[in-house]
Amino acid sequence: xxxxxDLVMRLRSGGRAVTILDGxxxxxxxxxMVAVTGPSGSGKSTLLGLIAxxxxxxxxxxxxxxxxxxxxxxxxxxxxxxDRIGFVFQSYHLIPTLTALENVALxxxxxxxPRPLDRARELLAAVGLAxxxxxxxAQLSGGEQQRVAIARALALRPRxxxxxxxxxxxxxxxxxxxxxLLLALxxxxxxxxxxxxxxxxxxxxxxxxxxxRDGRVVAQT
Numbered sequence: 001x002x003x004x005x006d007l008v009m010r011l012r013s014g015g016r017a018v019t020i021l022d023g024x025x026x027x028x029x030x031x032x033m034v035a036v037t038g039p040s041g042s043g044k045s046t047l048l049g050l051i052a053x054x055x056x057x058x059x060x061x062x063x064x065x066x067x068x069x070x071x072x073x074x075x076x077x078x079x080x081x082x083d084r085i086g087f088v089f090q091s092y093h094l095i096p097t098l099t100a101l102e103n104v105a106l107x108x109x110x111x112x113x114p115r116p117l118d119r120a121r122e123l124l125a126a127v128g129l130a131x132x133x134x135x136x137x138a139q140l141s142g143g144e145q146q147r148v149a150i151a152r153a154l155a156l157r158p159r160x161x162x163x164x165x166x167x168x169x170x171x172x173x174x175x176x177x178x179x180x181l182l183l184a185l186x187x188x189x190x191x192x193x194x195x196x197x198x199x200x201x202x203x204x205x206x207x208x209x210x211x212x213r214d215g216r217v218v219a220q221t
Contacts (some may be wrong), residue, residue, distance in 0.1 A: 001192055002028040002051065002160065007060035009046055009215075020046045021057070022215040030159075033193040035206035038057040042212040044196040046113065048164050051194065053088055065159065082111055086153030086191070088182070090165035092145040094137040100124060100148045101133040107155045123151040127181060141176035147181065154185055161186060163195035167202060175199065 009021040010192050021043045028034050032171060036044050049055050051062055053069050060180070062069050069080060081087070094103050101120050108116035124133050127147040139147055146166060166182060167175030179202050188195045211219040 001034075001065060002026075002037055002049065002194070003032040003061075004047075005061045005063075005127070006139055007047070007050065007062065008058045009043070009050065009055075010058045021050075022139065024060070024142075024215070024217055026210060026217065028194060029191060030192055031190055032208065033183075033206045034195075035203040035209045036194065036196045036212060037198070037203050037209055038212035038218075043215040044212055045164050047212070048162050048194065048196050050081055052085055052162055082107065083156065084159045086156070086158035086161045088146075088149050088153045088163040088166045088195075090168040091170040092137070092142075092149045092169075094145055094148055094152075096137050099134050100129060100140065100144075103137070103148055104151045104155055107152060111156055113156070119155065120151075124148070126185065127151045135200055141174075142170050143178060146170065146178050150178070150182055150185065154189055154191075157189050157191070160193055161189075161191050161193045163193065163197075165196055165198065167197070167199050176201065179205065 003023060004026040007021050007024040010017045010019050024047060036047060038044050050057050057070060065084065069077065074082065101117060101124060104123050105120035108119055110185040113119065121133060124130055127150060129144060129147055132140060132144060163182065167178050170178060183205055197203055209221045210217060
């Protein structure tokens with residue numbers, strides 16, 4: 001489903017080129033769960049952002065469902081993200097002026113889906129927030145905001161779900177709840193899940209763990 005080949009990412013910093021990723025290759029099968037681990041600065045989040053088409057690599061290729069996404073223009077990338085990719089951010093990235101219900105309904109509305117608010121209510125109920133639908137992000141706890149973010153990411157039933165440190169801003173008990181929720185919903189939707197995490201408990205749920213260090217894959221278990 002996902003093929004990453006010889007991915008290189010270099011950025012300019014202080015007048016010199018800094019290599020963030022250095023020849024990363026990775027295959028992910030449909031409905032597989034893969035955890036990407038490694039120390040801070042190893043390139044984990046950069047890799048996830050490139051897979052999502054949020055940035056362009058210096059070299060290499062990323063193929064999603066047979067589509068070479070590194071060759072797409074910005075409009076095509078936007079459609080790809082809308083139709084095939086759900087992204088769960090560590091910092092939630094909810095729109096503060098919209099309620100939980102409106103945040104979840106937004107991708108449905110943008111995609112022209114019928115009855116987006118009804119579908120959004122179903123999703124909020126699925127993540128245990130039916131009674132918080134009319135609350136704004138500032139009125140929700142961190143765990144509740146992450147539940148809204150997960151509901152939004154899964155609203156269009158994407159083929160690929162990417163999660164960047166989904167438990168990173170949460171205490172251990174809340175993080176454990178988010179792990180169970182994310183895994184249960186991912187199984188229900190039969191999507192592919194690639195997540196970046198420092199959380200060993202979360203990584204152990206994955207079918208495969210890919211370890212990065214200094215921008216390179218150093219192990220797959």
